[in-house]
Amino acid sequence: AQSVTQPDIHITVSEGASLELRCNYSYGATPYLFWYVQSPGQGLQLLLKYFSGDTLVQGIKGFEAEFKRSQSSFNLRKPSVHWSDAAEYFCALDITGTASKLTFGTGTRLQVTL
Amino acid sequence: NAGVTQTPKFRILKIGQSMTLQCAQDMNHNYMYWYRQDPGMGLKLIYYSVGAGITDKGEVPNGYNVSRSTTEDFPLRLELAAPSQTSVYFCASSYSGATEAFFGQGTRLTVV
Numbered sequence: 001a002q003s004v005t006q007p008d009i010h011i012t013v014s015e016g017a018s019l020e021l022r023c024n025y026s027y028g029a030t031p032y033l034f035w036y037v038q039s040p041g042q043g044l045q046l047l048l049k050y051f052s053g054d055t056l057v058q059g060i061k062g063f064e065a066e067f068k069r070s071q072s073s074f075n076l077r078k079p080s081v082h083w084s085d086a087a088e089y090f091c092a093l094d095i096t097g098t099a100s101k102l103t104f105g106t107g108t109r110l111q112v113t114l
Numbered sequence: 115n116a117g118v119t120q121t122p123k124f125r126i127l128k129i130g131q132s133m134t135l136q137c138a139q140d141m142n143h144n145y146m147y148w149y150r151q152d153p154g155m156g157l158k159l160i161y162y163s164v165g166a167g168i169t170d171k172g173e174v175p176n177g178y179n180v181s182r183s184t185t186e187d188f189p190l191r192l193e194l195a196a197p198s199q200t201s202v203y204f205c206a207s208s209y210s211g212a213t214e215a216f217f218g219q220g221t222r223l224t225v226v
Contacts (some may be wrong), residue, residue, distance in 0.1 A: 101162070103156075105156050
């Protein structure tokens with residue numbers, strides 16, 4: 001069965017510093033890949049998605065992610081973190097060719113220090 | 115534009131009680147989903163629907179029931195609440211299976 005691993009449960013970065021959140025997946029082919037953000041008390045918001053094509057994907061709020069097939073990874077990056085980026089970030093995949101049945105990772109909680 | 119609306123936001127149930135979590139969307143989306151999120155875990159799909167009158171099981175359907183009589187509403191029913199159903203429940207919708215899913219703000223359910 002497919003799975004998603006987010007190795008970092010909690011990350012703390014200073015405002016203005018760069019950020020990279022790791023995501024690894026297990027699946028025999030290339031799945032559809034997603035990053036979602038969950039602010040406290042809120043639902044999930046889609047940051048970006050990868051279906052095919054260019055392996056560097058741009059998303060909202062200045063985030064980007066790079067798909068690396070050889071490493072089965074889809075890491076999320078941001079060059080300069082803002083205090084408002086503090087939230088929980090989920091990586092997810094779908095193998096059905098749709099976005100209907102997402103398998104989520106356990107999440108990474110980002111804390112931003114001023 | 116309200117998006118996906120879930121009610122209630124919080125609820126405490128006693129073991130064996132039943133309740134319905136409500137979910138409504140006003141985006142004319144065909145697909146709707148119910149997920150649960152346990153502490154320290156990612157979301158797991160309970161049930162989903164691809165249109166009115168059509169529902170299907172997700173990864174963790176046991177103990178739950180759903181119905182989809184209209185495009186807008188997708189209620190989730192717990193018949194005999196158990197402590198293992200203590201979780202945060204998220205409803206989501208999307209226009210099709212290949213488009214972005216929009217999430218509600220969640221319902222925090224505690225079963226004691």
